[in-house]
Amino acid sequence: LLPALTLSHPQGISVYVGKHRSALVRAGGSLAALQARLREVTQVMSFTASSIAAALSDRVPDGQLSPDARRYLKSSLGYEITFSLLNPDPKSHTVDWDIEGAVNRYVKPVLDKLSLVANFSVDSQILYYAVLGVTPRYDKESSSFLLSAHSLPHVINPVEARLGSSAASLYPVLNFLLYVPERSHSPLYIQDKDGAPVSTNAFHSPRWGGIMVYNVEAPASPQASLPLHVDVDMARVMEVFLAQLRLLFGLSREEVPAEFLLERPGNEGLADWELDHLLWAHTVENIATVSTTLTSLAQLLDKIGNIVIKDDVASEVYRAVASVQSAVTELSLGHLHAAFQASKEAVTSSERAFFDPSLLHLLYFPDDQKFAIYIPLFLPMAVPILLSLAKIVRETRQRKKEPTKMD
Amino acid sequence: CTSRFWFNYRHVANTLSVYRSVKRLGIPDSHIVLMLADDMACNPRNPKPATVFSHKNMELNVYGDDVEVDYRSYEVTVENFLRVLTGRIPPSTPRSKRLLSDDRSNILIYMTGHGGNGFLKFQDSEEITNVELADAFEQMWQKRRYNELLFIIDTCQGASMYERFYSPNIMALASSQVGEDSLSHQPDLAIGVHLMDRYTFYVLEFLEEIHPASQTNMNDLFQVCPKSLCVSTPGHRTDLFQRDPQNVLITDFFGSVRKVEITTETVSLDRDVAASESK
Numbered sequence: 001l002l003p004a005l006t007l008s009h010p011q012g013i014s015v016y017v018g019k020h021r022s023a024l025v026r027a028g029g030s031l032a033a034l035q036a037r038l039r040e041v042t043q044v045m046s047f048t049a050s051s052i053a054a055a056l057s058d059r060v061p062d063g064q065l066s067p068d069a070r071r072y073l074k075s076s077l078g079y080e081i082t083f084s085l086l087n088p089d090p091k092s093h094t095v096d097w098d099i100e101g102a103v104n105r106y107v108k109p110v111l112d113k114l115s116l117v118a119n120f121s122v123d124s125q126i127l128y129y130a131v132l133g134v135t136p137r138y139d140k141e142s143s144s145f146l147l148s149a150h151s152l153p154h155v156i157n158p159v160e161a162r163l164g165s166s167a168a169s170l171y172p173v174l175n176f177l178l179y180v181p182e183r184s185h186s187p188l189y190i191q192d193k194d195g196a197p198v199s200t201n202a203f204h205s206p207r208w209g210g211i212m213v214y215n216v217e218a219p220a221s222p223q224a225s226l227p228l229h230v231d232v233d234m235a236r237v238m239e240v241f242l243a244q245l246r247l248l249f250g251l252s253r254e255e256v257p258a259e260f261l262l263e264r265p266g267n268e269g270l271a272d273w274e275l276d277h278l279l280w281a282h283t284v285e286n287i288a289t290v291s292t293t294l295t296s297l298a299q300l301l302d303k304i305g306n307i308v309i310k311d312d313v314a315s316e317v318y319r320a321v322a323s324v325q326s327a328v329t330e331l332s333l334g335h336l337h338a339a340f341q342a343s344k345e346a347v348t349s350s351e352r353a354f355f356d357p358s359l360l361h362l363l364y365f366p367d368d369q370k371f372a373i374y375i376p377l378f379l380p381m382a383v384p385i386l387l388s389l390a391k392i393v394r395e396t397r398q399r400k401k402e403p404t405k406m407d
Numbered sequence: 408c409t410s411r412f413w414f415n416y417r418h419v420a421n422t423l424s425v426y427r428s429v430k431r432l433g434i435p436d437s438h439i440v441l442m443l444a445d446d447m448a449c450n451p452r453n454p455k456p457a458t459v460f461s462h463k464n465m466e467l468n469v470y471g472d473d474v475e476v477d478y479r480s481y482e483v484t485v486e487n488f489l490r491v492l493t494g495r496i497p498p499s500t501p502r503s504k505r506l507l508s509d510d511r512s513n514i515l516i517y518m519t520g521h522g523g524n525g526f527l528k529f530q531d532s533e534e535i536t537n538v539e540l541a542d543a544f545e546q547m548w549q550k551r552r553y554n555e556l557l558f559i560i561d562t563c564q565g566a567s568m569y570e571r572f573y574s575p576n577i578m579a580l581a582s583s584q585v586g587e588d589s590l591s592h593q594p595d596l597a598i599g600v601h602l603m604d605r606y607t608f609y610v611l612e613f614l615e616e617i618h619p620a621s622q623t624n625m626n627d628l629f630q631v632c633p634k635s636l637c638v639s640t641p642g643h644r645t646d647l648f649q650r651d652p653q654n655v656l657i658t659d660f661f662g663s664v665r666k667v668e669i670t671t672e673t674v675s676l677d678r679d680v681a682a683s684e685s686k
Contacts, residue, residue, distance in 0.1 A: 074510075106676055149669065152667045153664045153665050153666070153667050154433070154619050154620065154664070156667075157434070157435060157619075157663050157665075158433070160435045161435040161436065161437075170502065170505075198669050198671070199671070200669075200670045200671065200672075200673055202669075202670040203667050203668060203669050203670055204667065204670050205665045205667045205668070206666060206668070207509075207511065208665065212670075235676055238674075238676060239674050239676050240670060242674040243670060243672045243673045243674045244670050246672075247670065252672070266676075269674055296546075296549035296550070299549075300546070303542075354550065355493075355494050355495050355496075356495065357490070357496060357497050358495075360486065360489060360490060360493070360495050
């Protein structure tokens with residue numbers, strides 16, 4: 001704690017949070033005020049009760065969660081990111097976007113920093129004649145077209161059918177769409193709930209991705225030849241897409257109190273402590289997932305007594321248990337990276353064990369079904385056999401008695 | 408649809424009509440697993456090849472250009488169905504044949520075919536029992552493969568299929584009670600078979616009036632097809648469902664309305680950064 005902060009910070013700011021893992025706190029007055037400040041700092045930089053509940057979201061009963069606690073992306077081994085350019089009006093606009101350059105310059109640093117969390121793969125596509133499912137309204141005052149906030153949910157579905165999201169990978173896909181409106185619907189602005197146009201002109205859907213509308217300026221002279229050539233300003237676009245990526249992962253700046261000033265993380269996209277927070281949340285989620293998976297697998301085995309567990313399934317279960325135990329110990333010691341790696345291994349092993357195709361309960365007959373199948377076959381056969389056996393037994397007993405009589 | 412043979416045309420038409428409604432309300436093919444046990448459109452006995460009609464006088468062809476059947480013909484077995492539900496699928500299965508749902512997904516399951524008290528017949532050779540179905544749903548719940556599940560079944564004695572469910576967040580509708588038969592709707596003289604079942608026919612009439620922004624709720628769906636029209640008594644079960652059916656929108660299951668948020672933040676980027684070298 002420095003006794004006096006430099007006065008280069010504006011008066012209203014009392015905490016400055018750096019982009020690595022440090023924070024400078026200015027506190028005048030009592031120790032109690034300092035304590036309250038420090039508690040706020042730890043809440044921002046570390047975790048709160050609600051973020052614990054969010055990480056464990058599917059194990060917590062519905063009543064205890066805040067309504068938007070389940071919107072962040074679930075922890076997964078990898079994510080696929082797809083950038084799509086939608087051009088519904090190729091006759092009017094020829095749109096060029098330097099997506100490869102933008103990905104290398106702006107997206108790669110962020111993904112490199114996030115590479116600890118998961119594997120990312122990036123692809124891009126351009127779709128022509130892809131329209132929004134919603135017709136925007138014309139607003140005379142601003143002489144522009146407006147998309148109101150309540151029509152936004154219906155925009156995504158008609159487009160999604162054409163996106164062709166990844167036939168190949170099983171990882172969750174994050175779609176980022178850049179929509180260049182048709183000339184007849186330009187300029188197009190998105191309205192928020194209060195009716196004001198949104199500065200970013202973009203919206204996102206939790207666990208799906210984001211859409212940004214890129215307006216093309218009308219040509220200076222009405223006789224300009226069509227199609228207009230448009231060079232997309234990728235930096236502006238990536239600023240929005242990367243912000244949406246952060247929001248999808250749950251790294252938002254909303255809950256930071258007003259007196260905090262956060263250092264800008266630059267092109268890396270996120271501060272070290274934010275990365276720690278993400279790793280921690282995913283580790284907790286992974287550990288919870290593994291414990292419920294293994295518990296339910298054990299319950300399944302209790303229920304269907306004669307399931308055969310193959311050796312590789314058994315070894316996956318052992319590995320999962322060992323990994324989750326080491327994850328918990330590492331987490332309690334504070335070794336976040338080691339705990340995260342262990343939790344990832346635990347999740348992989350437990351999922352492989354639980355979803356093994358050989359564990360289909362249909363393949364194992366319960367005893368009452370066995371009786372139901374075999375009794376109708378064997379009982380009719382058994383009746384004459386048993387009767388003749390009884391007859392034989394009776395005859396031998398009679399023969400044994402008779403010699404005594406004859407004699 | 409779980410029945411084979413030409414005279415079970417109506418089961419395929421049922422399923423395709425529900426498929427069409429669900430697509431119209433916004434669910435894309437990547438989110439639909441369609442299983443048809445027999446091919447009616449290209450059946451040698453079909454007088455109008457490449458079509459499946461759901462209305463007499465051939466008003467509506469539900470087998471248009473846009474139908475993506477994921478499991479066809481002999482692939483529709485009880486084992487495959489349970490594998491899709493529980494996710495215990497061989498690793499070589501393509502993405503379109505998997506149910507990739509998570510804990511925020513609402514799932515609609517529609518089954519039709521011939522059934523009896525506690526079972527549904529598959530392919531004329533095997534059956535799925537209500538106990539197996541309940542266990543499969545429990546396995547799904549354990550892995551949180553659904554948020555809420557709506558199960559609709561249109562068979563004889565359909566209500567027996569949902570008697571054994573015990574996992575939370577399941578709502579079920581059936582076309583008839585135990586002991587009753589579900590009847591078919593109308594024969595078409597040109598094609599020569601019955602085209603639809605009554606319960607599904609009236610459900611579809613109801614769905615035709617729903618559009619993606621509609622606010623109609625589940626209680627209206629329960630009223631569809633009263634005994635006077637349907638001859639059988641449709642049933643439903645909502646005790647496992649946590650929300651009140653009055654508050655559940657039809658589009659929660661039949662359509663797809665996503666939650667969106669306006670993006671208010673941006674990341675500030677340094678524009679003059681040279682491209683980083685790839686590792």
